[in-house]
Amino acid sequence: MDNTSLIFGIRAIIEAIKAQKTIDKLFIQKGLHGDLSKELMQLVKKHGITFSIVPIEKLNRLTRKNHQGAIAYISPIDFYDFEELVINVIESGRTPLFLVLDQLSDVRNFGAIIRTAECTGVDGIIIQKKGGAPVSEDTVKTSAGAVFKIPICKVDHIKDAIFYLQGSGINVIAATEKASDTIYNTNLTNPTAIVMGSEGKGISNSVLKLVDQQAKLPMYGEIGSLNVSVASGVFLYEVVRQRS
Incomplete structure (x- = not known):
């Protein structure tokens, strides 16, 4: 995957979903909890976004930045029904x-x-x-x-x-x-x-x-x-x- 389409951090991903960006892939850390993570999961389920629960090691391999337990890839296109x-x-x-x-x-x-x-x-x-x-x-x-x-x-x-x-x-x-x-x-x-x-x-x-x-x-x-x-x-x- 190309890092130009990668976003990380729970708040950043929440805002991307609210802005109606097309989320191609979403990785969420196993055992993640807190109000922000709950808000993210509510949005994910509301919009039918496919996600994977993964160990923190997977996220750390995708980026060395402070990902807060969530990484997403934004699709450059909108998918058809x-x-x-x-x-x-x-x-x-x-x-x-x-x-x-x-x-x-x-x-x-x-x-x-x-x-x-x-x-x-x-x-x-x-x-x-x-x-x-x-x-x-x-x-x-x-x-x-x-x-x-x-x-x-x-x-x-x-x-x-x-x-x-x-x-x-x-x-x-x-x-x-x-x-x-x-x-x-x-x-x-x-x-x-x-x-x-x-x-x-x-x-x-x-x-x-x-x-x-x-x-x-x-x-x-x-x-x-x-x-x-x-x-x-x-x-x-x-x-x-x-x-x-």
Whole structure:
């Protein structure tokens, strides 16, 4: 994470929330108590902000300043409402194309994926509130500013987002080496959401069980896998090719 988006101190975070800043990640020290911490927790719950209770050692690693038991990262963007975005895209009359990122953790990969998604006409990117890469200054830089041009939605659970997409008539396809079919044998001309996994583990098994289809990229070298941002680009441009 980039320190330019970091704020620390309970009062500073309270004021940021009151000023309607978008809190991307919030870390609160385990066992924190006092009137200010109570006020912070009330605001956090009122605004539905995702937070993590962590030991003080975690906070001390994030900053050497007097953090008072609370550190937050301010997002440079505002996130879109997921269900509202899906409805708007469907009602627009164009063929929907969404990208779902399951626990992607590297901010530079995230930025590169956002850049390619914007170039290929993706209607929105869906990420999970907990566990995924934040929209940091590095993300903004790597995306070449595309992060400001494409809707990004945060959801509580990727699985619930998949159910909603399927219920909206959108075919959900997992990009995984476990698939028997390649992307080139997969129909991408219909309303589609492509699921990409994390750098190390790929797509979680619980998510793989829910998707409509699985597809892989043919691999002829010895490495056996591509960087997730490169793989995303190949998948998205195959959508462009089929729909052109």
